Each structure stands twice: as structure tokens, then as C-alpha cells.
Amino acid sequence: MARPNEEVAAHLQEYADLISITGDEQFKARVYEKAARSVAGYPEDISKADVKTLRGIPNVGASIADKIVEYFHDGGTFAALEELRAKIPAGVRRMIEIPTLGPKRAMTLYEQLHVSSVEELSAAIDEGRLQGLKGFGARTEDNLRHGIELLHHAGDRLLVNAAMEVAENVVDALSTVDGCVRCTYAGSLRRMRETIGDVDVLAAAERSDALMAAFVGLPLVAEVIAHGAAKTSIRTATGLQVDLRVVPPSAWGAALQYFTGAKAHNIRTREIAVRHKLKLSEYGLFDAPTNTLIVSETEEEVYERLGLPWIPPPLREDRGEIEAALSGELPDLIQTKDLRGDLHTHTNLTDGVASLAEMVGAAARLGYAYLAITDHAPNLFMQRMSDEKMLAQREELRALAAEHPKLQLLHGTELNIDPDGEVDWPAGFLAGFDLCVASVHSHFNQSRKEMTRRFVRACENPHVNIIGHPTGRLIGRRQPYDVDLEVVYEAAARTGTALELNASPERLDLSAEHLIQARRHGVRFAINSDAHATTHLPNLRYGVGTAQRGWLTADEVINTWPLRKLRTFLNKSAS
DNA sequence: GCCGTTTTCGGCCCGACTGTTTTCAGTCG
Incomplete structure (x- = not known):
């Protein structure tokens, strides 16, 4: 189930699309688009918010606040949206997803030819019904045909x-x-x-x-x-x-600024320019009245002349970074070089493909100060883990330590959180590990209440240091577990349990959006590769990118800490 | 419909490319 904010944002966006298809009030359409983005990015759940709170959200005024209240009161819609839905078939809105077909010509097709779906448009082209229609020549017909092909075969992102x-x-x-x-x-x-x-x-x-x-x-x-x-x-x-x-080389900074920011961020920076009687384009920042160039060579100059510090690219989404920059409150974002080690990795003792020595050697070459090996625990039965194998690996790890004096080796495991929130092995055996990651690997379909309790109990386990890939999503392939993350964030912060930012590009879990929520609870994070091969270790760069998008600073991430401080954190029961 | 260094009305980001047109509208990012 999507968060209420995202549901509202989707409906505001639909309303904006429908307004732009009707053709009048283009500025109104833009406002609804902006409001949709603001609502989606607003950190609090808006389903219980009153009108006054709603009006505090950027781009939400009296009219949109009323519609949001109406949305929650009337079971997921508002009257103005229903009116436009009645006027414009859903298929027409779908038509504007065809590359090269926008709202204007979609409306022309609907009004002139009564075409109201992608399928009907295909048929109309085949029947030659577009011929003679103003603005639709032979090339346009070809492009629409090709666009429909692309739409049908559109690979996911x-x-x-x-x-x-x-x-x-x-x-x-x-x-x-x-x-x-x-x-x-x-x-x-x-x-x-x-x-x-x-x-x-x-x-x-x-x-x-x-x-x-x-x-x-x-x-x-x-x-x-x-x-x-x-x-x-x-x-x-x-x-x-x-x-x-x-x-041109002289325009490098302005162009880089322009081609990096999300559209919404760029609109904000251009609006600031306009207020200063300036004009910002990919060719530079210009004095508007005289059209003379002011700066263009570096991004720093462009931002500075707008009255802003340089904004790191992962923040350029119009999610509050402009306001933070204006008030001097941009976060000092974590950098890849801040990471001292990796706390979740596997070897060929379970489902990794590299040996212990190969993983340790690769981490040493990357210059890490510490590395935790965390192979799967026995309840993931297919991996055939046993006490003996785990203890033998520990011996092997201690022996390898002598070969890598600059790399501290930690012996850990990735435990399985069972449906009741219990984990593999009794407490006495768990106490022998330097750290334990605990993750959900089965029973994905529990109720929200059961799943939430399961995570909270895992956090309360004195031997569990890190909750691995906390939502379980696989991007584009598997939905996240149904779990009340706000409750998990609270439990993690209260118990001194870190939440993982799993840096595997197919997981990136927690996501940037979740990080923004979680850090408000004072949660600590671990950015881990979950490497199953030496080539996966550098995936930490994607974890750091996601952390930056989540506004994280280095001190919120436990694997930026010196080993001594990290060990204190890992020793949960002592604190 | 929102907003305010042009502050309660009047404005709302900017430029490239395509196609159909003959000076520009539509689409895209």
C-alpha cells in the first residue's frame, strides 16, 4: 500500500494532466503538478492533517488543501477530479504517454476523431483517418506509430x-x-x-x-x-x-548545473534568477535587461551569484534543498571516502562465490580499516550452515588477520528473523560473534501487525546489531514487506540497532525516502555492500549516493566510525 | 491556483529539435 501522501500526489498529478489536456488554464496545471511533488515529498503523513497544516506545505493553498481534505473524507477522490474524469476518458490521458504525443494533439485527436485510447489511435492511423487533420502530416503519423511501439515495449527504468x-x-x-x-x-x-x-x-x-x-x-x-x-x-x-x-567550454558550469538538476530544482533556481532580474540558462547566468553574461564557467559561481552555496547533485530534487541552502542549513553529506569498512559480506561458505581469503584480500586492497564477514546462519536451510563450519571460519579469519595488519577483521553472521522475531542460535553462541546482521528471508506475507512486531522483537534482541535490507524490496521485481516502518525506526533508535542501507543496486534498501524519515527518529545506519563476490564490494558507491539523496551525514553512519567507537556500539548489552 | 526582494494582483523557466508551416506550435527535458 502506497503512503497516503503518494496516493494524494498521484491524484493531484492526474488532475494536472487532465487540466493540461483540456488546454485552458496551463498555469493551474503547473501548480497542481508542483503541489503533487510537494505532497509526495512532505515528511509527515497528511491523512490526518488539518487544513492549516496542509496549507503549510509549499504550493498548497486554500483550494488544494480543501481538495486533500475532501480526498480523505470521500474515500479517495475529490469532485473536481471526478468532473474532469467524466469529460476526458482515461485512455486519452494514457495517450500522452506515447513519445512525441502531448496533451494538445491528444485533445485534437479526441475532439476531431473521437479517438480515446492508444488502441483506437493505432486503428485510426491504419485506417488513414489522420490524413488531412491539421498539424498531422505523414511524418507525424510515422512517429506516432513508432511511439506506440515504444510504449508497448517500454523497458522499465x-x-x-x-x-x-x-x-x-x-x-x-x-x-x-x-x-x-x-x-x-x-x-x-x-x-x-x-x-x-x-x-x-x-x-x-x-x-x-x-x-x-x-x-x-x-x-x-x-x-x-x-x-x-x-x-x-x-x-x-x-x-x-x-x-x-x-x-562551449566557457559555458561548462551553467550547462552542468542545468543538465544535472531535476526539472523541479531547475525551475526553482530559474525562478530565483528571475526575482534577481537575472536569466539562467544552460549557457550562463545573464543580466535580464541587458542580456549580458555574468557567470557560466563553474557551478559554484552560478549558485553563488544566485545567493546559494553549491548544492550537491543528489540533493537537487526540490525536496527542501533550496530552502536549506538559503538558510545555510544544507547537511554536510557523507562521502565515499568517509566509509572505513563494510559490515555485511558473504563468502563461498554459503552463497558467495569468493573464498574468505579472496574477500579479505579485496577489502585490504580497497584500503578498508575493517571488514565483517557475515555468512548466512543455519535457518536459511539451503545454505547448510552448522556450528562447526562457522567456528572453523572464525579460526580461518583469525589466522588471516596476521597477513593484513592494517585491516581489522570482524567475524559476524547474517541471521534469519523468523515469523515470531526470533533468530538462529541461542544467545551463548551469538555472543561469540563480533556483530550480527539480522534479516527477513521468509514468510513475506505476514500481516502488517505481525511483520512490525517481528522487526521490533529483532531490534530488542541484545545480539542483533544491524537489521539487513529492512523492506526486502527488489527494485522493479519485488514489493517491500508490509511493515509499519515508523514503529521500526523508533525501536531501532531506542535499542541501539542500526538499520542497513543495503548498497546492492537491485535493493538500495532503505531507500532515500525512507532514510529521510528514519533519521528524524535518530536512527543509526550501516551502508553495506552485501557482497557475494569481490566485484560487489565497490557497490558501496551506490549506497553512498542513496545516503546522500537521503540527506545523511557521516556521523549517522556507523561504518564511518573508528573501530573503537564502532565496537562500543556493537556491544549493545553493555550500554 | 499559488505566491510575494515587482507582496493581495499580475505574473508564472528556458532552450533545442521536429514537423508542418512560411513564421510557429508542440513536445521534451
């Missing part, structure tokens, strides 16, 4: 690591092109979103033609969508869109 691989390949290739001064990826990838819709690459050069030619000639290009002097877009065989923008 890519996981961040898959998109990163494509982006780094493109950047590497373009960086060697003659005349290329700088090249990097921007967009949602630079903001480290957990999934990526398309990849944005930015290059600086005096002339763009060589870069554009090299780009469309890359082996990964399956289709060229648009090919201009400033911007070229391609699609790969897997359907991923990659955009290349080329700007």
Missing part, C-alpha cells in the same frame, strides 16, 4: 549500475575525440537516482560536429532520435535513450 556502465563507456569514448575539452555524465545518474530513465552526457568543445559524429557512430547506437548541432539523442538496442549535449 534501468538500475543505476547498468546505466552507469553505459554512461562511463560513452564518456570514455567521447573524451578521446579531437576538440573535446571536457565530458561527463549528468542528469539523474549524477544525482544517483536508484533507477535511470535515460542517460544524459555533457561535453564541452568549441565545435560540436566531431563529437556528434563520433556519438552517432558508437557501436551501441541502434537508432538516432534527433541530430542537431547542440543536442543529439540516440537509442540503444535495449531501448535506453542517451542524450549528448555539447556546449
Whole structure:
């Protein structure tokens, strides 16, 4: 079940879409869009909020606050939305998801041809009914046909690591092109979103033609969508869109600022510019009356001239970072270099593919100060763990310690939280571990009440130090457990149990949104790779990206701490 | 419909590319 805030946001967004399809009151549509984003990002549950509280949410005024109250009172809708739903079939709204078809021409198709679904549009094209319709030429017909294809085969958004691989390949290739001064990826990838819709690459050069030619000639290009002097877009065989923008080297900072921020963040920064009688574009910050350039070379200059400190890319979502920047309250975000070690890793003793020695060697080469090995406990029966195997691994670990004087090795385990909240092994055996991660690996379908109690009991176990992947989601594949996380956050903070930020790109669990909620309770976090191979250890970069999106500082993350402080935290029963 | 360094009305981000048009509207990010 989605949070109430997200349900309301979805309905406000639908209302905005329907307003924009009707064609009048475009500014009203924009306000509802802005309100939808504000509501989705508002940290408190709004289902019980009164009108006064609701009006305190940015972009929510009297009219929208009333509609939200009405929404909760009338079982999930409001009258104005129902009126527009009655006017515009749901299929017409679905039509604007077709690439190249927007609200204006969707409405034309509906009014002129009574086309009210993607399927009817397909049929209308095949029957030649679009011919002669004003604004719809032969090319438009082809584009709509192709757009419908894409809509039907639209791959889901890519996981961040898959998109990163494509982006780094493109950047590497373009960086060697003659005349290329700088090249990097921007967009949602630079903001480290957990999934990526398309990849944005930015290059600086005096002339763009060589870069554009090299780009469309890359082996990964399956289709060229648009090919201009400033911007070229391609699609790969897997359907991923990659955009290349080329700007003059002197405009690098303004362009990077423009192509990094979420749309909402960019609108906010441009609005600030307008208030200062300035104009901000990808080419620079200009004095509006005279159109003379003020700054453009670095992002820092652009933000500074707007009266803002430089804002780290993962924060650029219009989720309060502008306000925090204006009041000098931006968080000092955790950095990858702050992490001293990894507290959740596996070996081939259970389901990992690397040996203990290989995992330890890889961590030593990465310069970690400490590493915890946390193989699965016996109740995950398929892994065939036993007391003897675990104790033998501990001996082997202690022996390896001598070979790696700079790396402190911790012997741990990943326990299974059973349906009652109990874990593998009696307390006496658990006391022999340096730390215990505990995770849910079965009985995913318990009621919300049972699942919540299960997590709280695990937190209350004096030997459980970290709750592993707390929601259990697999991005795009498995829904999170139904659990009251607010109660879990409270229990974790109260008992000195850290919540994991599992850095595996298919999990990223807790998510950035959950981190923002959890940190309000004073929760401590552990950013762990959950590596099942040495190549997974560097996935911590995605965990740090997610942590930054969740506004985390280094001191909130236990594996940035020196070992002595970490050991005190791990010794729960003593405190 | 919201908002305020243009403050209770009048404005609301900016530019690139495409297609259909012949000077611009629509879409996208």
C-alpha cells in the first residue's frame, strides 16, 4: 500500500494532466503538478492533517488543501477530479504517454476523431483517418506509430549500475575525440537516482560536429532520435535513450548545473534568477535587461551569484534543498571516502562465490580499516550452515588477520528473523560473534501487525546489531514487506540497532525516502555492500549516493566510525 | 491556483529539435 501522501500526489498529478489536456488554464496545471511533488515529498503523513497544516506545505493553498481534505473524507477522490474524469476518458490521458504525443494533439485527436485510447489511435492511423487533420502530416503519423511501439515495449527504468556502465563507456569514448575539452555524465545518474530513465552526457568543445559524429557512430547506437548541432539523442538496442549535449567550454558550469538538476530544482533556481532580474540558462547566468553574461564557467559561481552555496547533485530534487541552502542549513553529506569498512559480506561458505581469503584480500586492497564477514546462519536451510563450519571460519579469519595488519577483521553472521522475531542460535553462541546482521528471508506475507512486531522483537534482541535490507524490496521485481516502518525506526533508535542501507543496486534498501524519515527518529545506519563476490564490494558507491539523496551525514553512519567507537556500539548489552 | 526582494494582483523557466508551416506550435527535458 502506497503512503497516503503518494496516493494524494498521484491524484493531484492526474488532475494536472487532465487540466493540461483540456488546454485552458496551463498555469493551474503547473501548480497542481508542483503541489503533487510537494505532497509526495512532505515528511509527515497528511491523512490526518488539518487544513492549516496542509496549507503549510509549499504550493498548497486554500483550494488544494480543501481538495486533500475532501480526498480523505470521500474515500479517495475529490469532485473536481471526478468532473474532469467524466469529460476526458482515461485512455486519452494514457495517450500522452506515447513519445512525441502531448496533451494538445491528444485533445485534437479526441475532439476531431473521437479517438480515446492508444488502441483506437493505432486503428485510426491504419485506417488513414489522420490524413488531412491539421498539424498531422505523414511524418507525424510515422512517429506516432513508432511511439506506440515504444510504449508497448517500454523497458522499465534501468538500475543505476547498468546505466552507469553505459554512461562511463560513452564518456570514455567521447573524451578521446579531437576538440573535446571536457565530458561527463549528468542528469539523474549524477544525482544517483536508484533507477535511470535515460542517460544524459555533457561535453564541452568549441565545435560540436566531431563529437556528434563520433556519438552517432558508437557501436551501441541502434537508432538516432534527433541530430542537431547542440543536442543529439540516440537509442540503444535495449531501448535506453542517451542524450549528448555539447556546449562551449566557457559555458561548462551553467550547462552542468542545468543538465544535472531535476526539472523541479531547475525551475526553482530559474525562478530565483528571475526575482534577481537575472536569466539562467544552460549557457550562463545573464543580466535580464541587458542580456549580458555574468557567470557560466563553474557551478559554484552560478549558485553563488544566485545567493546559494553549491548544492550537491543528489540533493537537487526540490525536496527542501533550496530552502536549506538559503538558510545555510544544507547537511554536510557523507562521502565515499568517509566509509572505513563494510559490515555485511558473504563468502563461498554459503552463497558467495569468493573464498574468505579472496574477500579479505579485496577489502585490504580497497584500503578498508575493517571488514565483517557475515555468512548466512543455519535457518536459511539451503545454505547448510552448522556450528562447526562457522567456528572453523572464525579460526580461518583469525589466522588471516596476521597477513593484513592494517585491516581489522570482524567475524559476524547474517541471521534469519523468523515469523515470531526470533533468530538462529541461542544467545551463548551469538555472543561469540563480533556483530550480527539480522534479516527477513521468509514468510513475506505476514500481516502488517505481525511483520512490525517481528522487526521490533529483532531490534530488542541484545545480539542483533544491524537489521539487513529492512523492506526486502527488489527494485522493479519485488514489493517491500508490509511493515509499519515508523514503529521500526523508533525501536531501532531506542535499542541501539542500526538499520542497513543495503548498497546492492537491485535493493538500495532503505531507500532515500525512507532514510529521510528514519533519521528524524535518530536512527543509526550501516551502508553495506552485501557482497557475494569481490566485484560487489565497490557497490558501496551506490549506497553512498542513496545516503546522500537521503540527506545523511557521516556521523549517522556507523561504518564511518573508528573501530573503537564502532565496537562500543556493537556491544549493545553493555550500554 | 499559488505566491510575494515587482507582496493581495499580475505574473508564472528556458532552450533545442521536429514537423508542418512560411513564421510557429508542440513536445521534451
